[in-house]
Amino acid sequence: MRTVPDDIESRVEKLVLESLDEYDIPGAAVAVVRDGEVTMAEGYGEADAEEGLPVEPTTPFRVGSVSKPVFWTAIARLLRRGELDDDVPVSEYLxxxxxxxxxxxxxAQLATHTGGFEPTNRNMWYDNPADGRSLPEHLDxxxxxxxxxxxxxxxxxxGVALAGQVLASVVGSSFPDAMDELLLEPAGMETASFHQPLPTDLYEAHASGHGGDRDGKFAGLGTAPAGALSASAADMARFMQLHLDDGRIDGEQVLDPDTVELIQQQWxxxxxxxxxxxxxxAEAYYGAYRIIRHxxxxxxxAFWTELRLVPELGFGLFLSYNDDSGQDPVIEIPETIIEEVLPEPDVTAPESDGRPTLADELEGTYRSLRRGAHEVDSIFLTLNADTIDVSIADDGALLLEDGDDTTRLVETSPLVFQDVETGEKVAFGEEDGEIAYLFMSGSPDAYECISSLESIQFHLLVLAVSLxxxxxxxxxxxxxxxDGESRREWFQSLRTDQRRRARFAAHLVGSAFSLFVVLFLxxxxxxxxxxxTEPSFLFRLLFVLPLVGAVAAVAALVLSVRVWQxxxxxxxxxxHYSFVVLSGLLVTGFLWYWNLLLPP
Incomplete structure (x- = not known):
């Protein structure tokens, strides 16, 4: 039976302290559980760099999407009680x-991100947590x-926040109060809360984010169940203990073991x-060992957090930083610790055996479905969506290119491929008889095969030329x-002088779109x-410009017929006139496609 090294806590501490210096991060919250017991719950560095306040084990940090497994643990209690049914449409509870x-x-679909709802930032972020509204208002x-x-x-x-509203409806209280009642209080997570704003004592003790886009301790989140939890290292140590000791915390049975099993099984x-x-x-595998993480x-x-549990060993690690520079070490350190805790995977990758199944159909560009479609922020979500290029090597191996990284894989069964170095697998999915998706192991997002005309690079090139x-x-x-023409005479001439009307239409196209793009940026x-999150009146007013530009482009198109006749x-x-007209129509099409032609 594999056991966790006795010095793993000192190893974690060393890596965290080194990361604070290397990345110039003010502070970190860290917790370790092994053999089902809390062996480490510490704070390092400063909770607030300006005030010089130290991070204590009880200093709350904003944990972002690590809120999700905490929230779904509360949902699981209601599922086990029979007060909720994971296979019933949520509309029955609303x-x-x-x-x-x-x-x-x-x-079940909301928990696994298969509800079909498009990603968006609408109604999500607020500078001040007190500025947010009720959860139903953010979701309606x-x-x-x-x-x-x-x-x-x-x-x-x-989608996760919608499940939070189901929870609140069934319990008959606000979402934060329901979480207190169902989980945070029974688990003794005394400094953990979903409330916005926080109670005064928790707010005063809370760490401040550094290097983000706002001033103050932390921002508000409209979709609270998905990411609004504030929790300390001590809180998250108890949460990990709950999941690694069959629902017990310090010997007290807080959750039924069957509830823990329900949560941790593959959904x-x-x-x-x-x-x-x-x-x-999310699941992951390191050799034969299963990891659940978020x-x-x-x-x-600018808070960055990672939670990893190895249920088979009763081992868990929680790490959170309060600075934007924490994005890299918050992943690197847990990966290093997992490698030291678990045995080296025995990877025996098969040799490439000719071209893989449907080889010609596999090649192409695949983009994460974590992108927009109908909202005003669609283009920015799509710009940030992961993109992977797939090609077939001369020896039949599959090559995945993600930026500067290239991964080599070999087919192990039809449409399933294994990384020759790590043993990790990917698979392809079909839709209507054609290859449509690339699936990455442990990723909640599918990757969709896109044509060159759908690529964001093509769209931006069209926009650049059109502008x-x-x-x-x-x-x-x-x-x-x-010379000598009055303003009144000039306006009157627009009614009779076709050439002047044509010039005016082309000028209006250029003026409206150019000014809109500049002011928008x-x-x-x-x-x-x-x-x-919540577009202001001034932002909505900007959209008068593209509407004027679009109308002028259509008018210029009609006038261009006479220009040539x-x-x-x-x-x-x-x-050149025709080029301006075409450019105006292309900008109109671009803005319409990306939901930027009409005010949000």
Whole structure:
């Protein structure tokens, strides 16, 4: 039987202290559980760099999406009691006027991110936690369903938050109060809370985020069940103990062992040979050992967190930083510790045996479904969506290129491939008889095969060329007044002078779109997250410009017919005019495609 090294706590401490110096991070919260016992719950560095306050074991940190396994643990209690059914449409637990989606969705689908709801930042982030509204107000209406529920994974914070509203409805209280009653108080997680704003004593003790986009301790989150938990190292040590000692904390039975088993079993996988999702946890394998884990990040206030459990060994590690520089070490340190705790995987990858099944259909570009489709922030989510290029090597091996990293895999069964170095597997999925998806082991998101015309690079290239065209229209086609011509005479001439009308339309196309793009980017530079969370009146007012540009582009298109029929101007000038018109239409199409033509 494998045992955890006796000095693992000192090893964790050494790595964390080194990371604070190397990455210039103010503070960290750390907890370790082994053999079902809490062996480490510590704070390191400073909770607030300006005030110089130390991180204590009881200092709350914002844990981001590590809130999800905590939340789903509370849901599991109601499932075991029979007060909830994971296979019943959640609409049965909610008021009819709250239901805004078409296809029925179950708790099991929400837990595994297969509810089909599109990702979006709408109604998510607030500078001040006190500025948020009630959970139902943040979720009404829900984002659009872009996939059939239960088919493929598409990470959704709003989907998890919807399950939180189900919890609140069944308990008959607000969501934070329901979490206190069902889990946080019974587990003795005394400094843990989903309340926004926090009680005064917890707020004063709370760590501050550093290096994010806002001032203050931490931001508010509209989709609270998905990421609003504040918890200390001591709290998360007790939570890990709960999951690693059959529901017991310090010998007291807090959860039924069957509830823990229910949470930790696999709830969904894209393929039977791949790691998938437990209830609120993602699965991973290191050799023969199964790990359940979750990462958390709150980019607005810059807290970064990782939680990893090895149930077979009763081992768990929690690590959280309060600075944006913590993004790398929060992953690197847990990976290092797992490698030291678990035996080296015995990877025996088969040799490549010719071209794989459906080789010609596998090649292409695959993009994570964690991207937008109908919301005003769609383009920015798509820009950040992971993209993987798939190709076949001369010897038949599969090559996955993710940025500068290339992974070599060999087919082990039809459409299933194994990494020749780590042994980790990926698989491909079909839709309507064609290869449509790439599935990564343990990832809640599927990757969809896209054409070159769907790539964000192509869209941005079209936009860049089109903006050059509209910009040239603004510069060249200004319908200035003739010498001695009054402003009134100039306006009157627009009614009778076709050439002047054509020039004015082209100038209006260039002016409206150029000004909109500049002001849009300037506005984002001041309040990127807030722009998409709850657009202000001023932001909505900006959308008058693309509407004017679109109308002018259509008018210029109609006028361009006469430009060519009557042979206005020289040939090269007519060609340029047509280029400006086409550019205006392309910008209009781009803005329409990315939901930026009309105000949100």
């Amino acid at each position: 008021d009819d006027n709250f239901v805004s989606w078409d296809d029925p969705v179950t708790l 209406p829900m984002p659009a369903q872009t996939r059939s529920p239960g088919t493929v994974g598409q990470y959704s914070n709003h 969904f996988t894209h393929h039977e040979e791949l790691a998938g999702m437990a209830l609120g946890f 990462a958390g990040g709150t980019p607005l206030d 050059l065209g509209t910009g040239s229209g603004w510069l060249h086609w200004s319908p200035s007044r003739d 300037v506005y984002l530079s001041f309040d990127f997250e807030g722009t998409f 009557e042979a206005y101007w020289q040939l090269r000038t007519r060609v």
